[in-house]
Amino acid sequence: MSRTPGYSLDEIDWKILEHIQDNARIPFAELGRRVRLSTPAVAERVRRLEDAGVIVGYRAQIDPGKVGYPVQAFIRVNVVGEKLSKFVELISRCPEVLECHRVTGSESFVIRVAVENINHLEYAIDSLMPYVATTTSMILSSPLTWAPVKPRVKDPKSVSGRRQE
Numbered sequence: 042m043s044r045t046p047g048y049s050l051d052e053i054d055w056k057i058l059e060h061i062q063d064n065a066r067i068p069f070a071e072l073g074r075r076v077r078l079s080t081p082a083v084a085e086r087v088r089r090l091e092d093a094g095v096i097v098g099y100r101a102q103i104d105p106g107k108v109g110y111p112v113q114a115f116i117r118v119n120v121v122g123e124k125l126s127k128f129v130e131l132i133s134r135c136p137e138v139l140e141c142h143r144v145t146g147s148e149s150f151v152i153r154v155a156v157e158n159i160n161h162l163e164y165a166i167d168s169l170m171p172y173v174a175t176t177t178s179m180i181l182s183s184p185l186t187w188a189p190v191k192p193r194v195k196d197p198k199s200v201s202g203r204r205q206e
Contacts, residue, residue, distance in 0.1 A: 048093040053078065055192045057086055058095070062189035065099040102187065105139070105155035112156045113139075113180040116166065117148040118173045125149065128172045137165040148176070 050058075056076045060067055073083040090096045105113060120128045132138045132152060140153040156162045166175055 048095055050095070050192070054086065054090065057083065057090065059189065059191070061087070061096065110155035110157060112158055112162055113183075114154055114156075114162060115178045115180065116152050116154060116169070117176045117178075118150040118152060118169065119147070119175075120149040120173045124172045131169065131172060135165065135168065137161070
């Protein structure tokens with residue numbers, strides 16, 4: 042059994058989360074068959090996971106390249122003082138920004154953007170300039186763009202499938 046702050050997940054909860062992360066549109070009847078619970082019991086478990094804030098939303102995962110934004114980049118941003126809140130407001134209105142993370146280290150934020158071309162990337166970077174200093178890294182490929190949250194491995198040495206001696 043694993044612990045999350047304020048909510049205890051049992052083995053069935055983890056199985057439900059595994060299936061929902063794989064397919065958020067799975068019907069409760071099918072989910073119930075997979076975890077060996079009745080449809081009402083599964084629906085109640087999912088509702089409790091939502092109410093506890095374990096499940097925070099459901100969304101479609103879109104390939105930016107397929108909808109006209111084939112160029113992606115990470116922009117590391119250094120913001121100081123009172124400009125922090127202005128920067129957060131700015132990026133929340135930027136359609137190019139897909140993700141924003143407040144980080145430790147020499148930068149304040151790391152954002153991921155998707156744009157049409159290099160000129161569009163230049164425009165996106167320039168729109169940040171009044172507030173910040175930036176460093177940009179182009180994304181060449183993305184071998185892993187998303188991974189499900191899984192229960193913690195009890196013995197980290199066995200993650201690779203082999204025991205470390």
